[in-house]
Structure formats: structure tokens, C-alpha cells
Amino acid sequence: MTTRRQLVINTPADREMVAAWARNVEYGTIVEFRKKTRSAEQNAKLHAMLGEVAEQVVWYGRKLDIDDWKNMFTASLRHADVIPGIDKGTIVPLGMKTSTMTVEEMGNLIELIYAFGSDPEHPVQFKEPQESDVPHASDDGSEADLLPGEASNTEPGGSSETSSPDQPSGSNFLTDEDKRNLGEFIVRLNAAVGADPDVVRMARNSFAAEQRPLSKLAKEKAETITGHFRDACGKSDEVRQAALAFTCALAQIDEQDLAVQP
Secondary structure: OOOOOOOOOOOHHHHHHHHHHHHHOOOOOOOOOOOOEOOHHHHHHHHHHHHHHHHHOOEOOEOOOHHHHHHHHHHHHHOOOEEEOOOOOOEEEOOOOOOOOEHHHHHHHHHHHHHHHOOOOOOOOOOOOOHHHOOOOOOOOOOOOOOOOOOOOOOOOOOOOOOOOOOOOOOOOOOHHHHHHHHHHHHHHHHHOOOOHHHHHHHHHHHHHOOOOOOHHHHHHHHHHHHHHHHHOOOOHHHHHHHHHHHHHHOOOOHHHOOOOO
16 A cells, blocks of 8 residues: 555535544554645746846845845745844844645745835836746646646636636536546546656656646646556555555546446
8 A cells, every 4th residue: 555645625425534544554544634824926926026126136235146036035924933044143033834735824924025025125126927938837847837728728817716717716526527527537547656756747848738728626636646557556466456446436436437448
């Protein structure tokens, strides 16, 4: 069995899956529940704003780079504790990591930067990041941040929420189209399972590049599915079969309906 599992809880079925894991794991297993971390859109917006601050603001006679400003704003948001550094005369702020920020924390950080830029003592002109600034599936083999269907069809003054034609915005249920696409996604990743987990990643990115229409819920499930098949690489056939069975259940698909490789 794999040593690590991750699941975004969106439906009662997801809660049942977590409960099933808890009933079957070994005693001593560590369980962690945390809020959803920052989104790709927030990440793109944050780095665009930090770049604009770094370009436009002189801080006490110095121009700071993006990482310096990120540390400055994070320290302000979290009211960071500071301690003397190893080298004499240095001060080190604690808790500067932003990669694990929740969506809410990232939103607060972005609002803090807006407030800083509105101060007449150091005004900053911000522009909204374009869609091209948001990471998508890449051709260089790196892990893409978003799965297909992320692009918005927003018109001026309209909503940015995307949904399938037969699925209301914000629905917690997979549409038939979601299930068909996730079924093909599972077939591809199952076929890619072997000694090298990078082959699974490449299969995932190849699927992402096709820009299939997927709801937000389906995209989150696809990321979880990817993790399970990558975990199965280099493991026994039993582990691979367990990954296949679990991902089919996650996608609400009957395993018998898939044409998978034995």
C-alpha cells in the first residue's frame, strides 16, 4: 500500500472514502486535515504584483527584488517573530514560507499589497495578470499547475466561474462528460504506470494539453488520481490494481467499463 494519500473533500462520497482509509490504516498512522492551499490564479497575481512593487518602489534608498518584497509582505501579514541570526548583528524573521498558504491567507496577502501600493508615500500602479501569466500544461515535461478547462470565458462585467453546459456553477457532482473524460484520463495514466513516475506525469501533461472541458471538481479529482498512479510506480501489480480501483471509485466510474491494460 502507498504511504501517502491525498483527497479534496467535496462530496459525501469523499468523506466516506476518508473514513474507509481511517478504518484500514495501521495504528500509528498520522492524519492531517488542512484547508485548500493557494490557487494558480492567486499565485500568478501575487508574483505580478510583487514584480510591480519591486520595479516601482525604492525602500530606504534601495531597490529590493521580488523575493525580498515577498518576505516583507509576509512578515507584515503574519506579524512575524524575529530572532538574532547566526552571524553577529543579523536579524532573521520566522515563518516566511508562502507555498503552504491557504486561499484565504493568499487573498489577505494580495489585499495587503494593494493597500501598500495605495499609500501616497510609495504609490504602485498595478495591472491585472493576463491569462497567459497563469501556468498551464507545459511542453517541457514540467508539472503543469492546471488541468484542462481552466481557461475562463469571462466577458466584461460577467462571472469568471466556469462550468459544463449541464452542470450548474459550483456543483458538487460530476457530469457525464466529466466522467467520460476522467475515464480516459485513468486509462492513460494506468497504462503509464511503471518503474518511472515521470512517465505518469508526462501522460498527465499530454492529457492536459488537449484542453478537455472539465469542471472544477473533476480537475481536483484528476490531480488526486495522478498522485495515486505516480505512487503506484515501481510497486507490485496488487498496488497498481488498488490504485486503479480507487481512482475509478473517485471518478464514479465502473472499472469494468474501462478498456484498461491488464
